[in-house]
Amino acid sequence: MLHQSNDLFKTKVLGHPAGLFVLFFTEMWERFSYYGMRALLILFFTASVLGEHPGWGWSRGNALALFGSYTALVYLSTMLGGYVADNKIGYRKSVILGAFLMTLGHASMAVETPWSIYTGLTLLVFGTGFFKPNMTSMIALMYKDHPEKKDGAYTIFYMGVNAGAFFGILLCGYLGEKVGWSLGFGLAGIFMLFGLLQFYFTQNIFGNIGLKPGKIEKGADAAQEAAEHDPDKRVPFPGWQLAIIGLCCVIGLVWIINDPVSKISDGRINFLRFNIFGLEGADFTILTGLALFFFLLFYRLGKYSLITRQRLYAVTIFASFVFVFFAIFEQAPGTLTIFAKDYTNRVLEGNAGLIFKIVNSLIAVVPLGIITWVLMLLFRQTFKNYALGNIILSCSFIIIWGITLWMVVREFSVEKTEVPASWFSILNSLFIITLAPLFSKIWESRFNPPANVKFGVGLILLGVGMAALVVGARHIPAGANTAAVSMIWLVLVYLFHTMAELCISPVGLSYVSKLVPARMIAFMFGVWYLAVAIANKVAGILGENAVEIAAKDGISYFFLIITVAAVIIGFIAISLTPVIRKLMHGIK
Incomplete structure (x- = not known):
């Protein structure tokens, strides 16, 4: 493992392993797709069914109910994805599986039918769960023998997260609001596909890291624990505690899913239509789940x-x-x-509109130029051995440059500037x-x-x-x-x-x-x-x-x-x- 980690540091970009920047660009396109879609979802649900860009005409309350459940399930799914990666298939396959599911999810949403939207959101929940926790886990393994560089690595990776979110909201939001919702949702899927292909064809750069759950890593963690913490008794999970955890999971999922379903269907579909102790079924269910969870949490802490x-x-x-x-x-x-x-x-007119156009152009073009420069540095180090992955990545940047420049030219061609609602994000x-x-x-x-x-x-x-x-x-x-x-x-x-x-x-x-x-x-x-x-x-x-x-x-x-x-x-x-x-x- 030590030899492998040192090998990774032989090929460097800005003082870090080239593999870090493969993860950087993969995460960047994943965040592009996630935040680009997220920026449009509420706007699409609440847009009038009539007009130039028709949506579903939902009430704000129904849209927010579904959105809240979706984002909650995204975070909950990371626990499932992390467990499967740690114990079954490894980080690398989890990232590939997650990216594939998210690509299908965005493609489904671009169709805009009720079935495709709900299917797409479901695929995105599971895809994010497999993808999100395992990217950072791979960085942790890459820098296991170089802890002094770990803070800098996470800082660079965090920049990729924010760059992806920035361009996703900017471009998917613009296309979705100005041209059509399907284009916004579809663009998110296209770049998720680029991220998947780039990672898949360049993954050998990581050596054996993330291939499968390994005894070496687990043994190292045990040694680290012994070195860093005082001896303390273990408190295993007996069967009754595992049963409570399972029950809490079921209760939470039922409540999270039932909330938007019951509201969107105007109560026709409601899995929790009952009253106990003067409480409605939904309230009683979530209070019961929280009570069981906190009981188990503090019971275990007391041991x-x-x-x-x-x-x-x-x-x-x-x-x-x-x-x-x-x-x-x-x-x-x-x-x-x-x-x-x-x-x-x-709506901005005159000098205010011109200033906004200039500022918006600069904040789009300048960061994209900086990231393109980083891309060229990566090419110099990895193109010889990973040509296909680099070609795919370069194609994604050609497209992103084309859309960005098209947006800038299009905005300067109109007198009146209307700032997209998603732009503020x-x-x-x-x-x-x-x-x-x-x-x-x-x-x-x-x-x-x-x-x-x-x-x-x-x-x-x-x-x-x-x-x-x-x-x-x-x-x-x-x-x-x-x-x-x-x-x-x-x-x-x-x-x-x-x-x-x-x-x-x-x-x-x-x-x-x-x-x-x-x-x-x-x-x-x-x-x-x-x-x-x-x-x-x-x-x-x-x-x-x-x-x-x-x-x-x-x-x-x-x-x-x-x-x-x-x-x-x-x-x-x-x-x-x-x-x-x-x-x-x-x-x-």
Whole structure:
């Protein structure tokens, strides 16, 4: 394994193995397809069945219910994909299988029939589950013998994630809104196919990494555990605990799927049509599932030694903050996209329109030029041995350049500029690429705050972002279906929300790996992703409530509720500093 890792570092691009950049471009096209489709989904569901670009004419509530369930299932599926890769087929086959399923999913969505859309979403859920967790696992194995370079590797990989999200939203969103939904969905599928083929024909660059579950890696993990953690008794899962886990999974899946199905069918299909103790079936079901889960979680935590148990309590507290964060942050593809579409003045004329066209052209062409330069560096190192994979990758860039330049020329050819509603979602990736180096420097300096303070500051920034819409939407009357609020308010939202994300998202998983014994990593990552999955579903439920609150008290009042909640919980997180410090037992 050591010899293999050293071999990988013989062929370098920007000081890292060329294989890292194969993963970079594969992940970039996967994120392109995922975020490109995601940016269009709510807009497509809520678009009128009549007009130039007809959609399905759904209510906002029904669209948000389905979207929340879809994003929740995406996160839950990563646990299945990670388990299958770890124990059955290996990381590499999981990535290929996931990319193949996602390609089929996007192709199905391009057909736009009810059957094809639902089939496509199902394929995307399972495809993402197999793909997403195993790309980072391959990086971890590549850098096992070079831990000093791991932070830089993940930073480069993270840039690929954000570059893909940026171009996916920009181009799929533009085509979907301006030309036709099928083109937007179809473009996402085309680039997912490019990512699949590029990875498949270049995969030998990784040597034996990710081929199949290996005893060497498992033995190394055990040795690492012994070196890094004090001896602590193991707490195996007896049959009754596995039964509770299985029951919780069934309950969660039924609830997540039943929610949109019952609403979209107007109650004709409802698997939970009953009442117990005065509670409706859906409420009773999810409360029962959560009660069983928390009982099992705290029962197991109570079986460990004091230090391990208290560190796991700290992780659980962090997970609760992450839950709140994502429940609010994930308003972006739902409520905020609807706000952009229906309540924001997106028509620019004169100098304002010209400035936007210039800025939009620069933020599209300049990053694409930089990534193309990285592509050329990769070609120099790998073209001789992996010509087919490189040719496929070059074809994808020729197409992306063609679409980007066509978009720029097309926009300059019209006098009046109408900003697509999906365009605002690119600001998150743009601000991350711009601000990430600054936050990284802060975290490495003497001003680096404790973990819970980072969570608290992130939640407060999240609230400040929503406060921008409280002010911006204050004149929109209750029940209004349209308005013309300035775009600056949405720009401010995404700026503050990106800073909040940089305080929370990269920090959370890092502390899980620091605080949790190696043998329990999988279980606690499961708890972590479960929190994120439920948060995504709750984000959809909050969006549904936004529709009712907007009708009764005005949309500004909805944003005010979220602002106050985020800021209060943020200050609670900061106030817990002495408690968290004690629970972490020296981990910084």
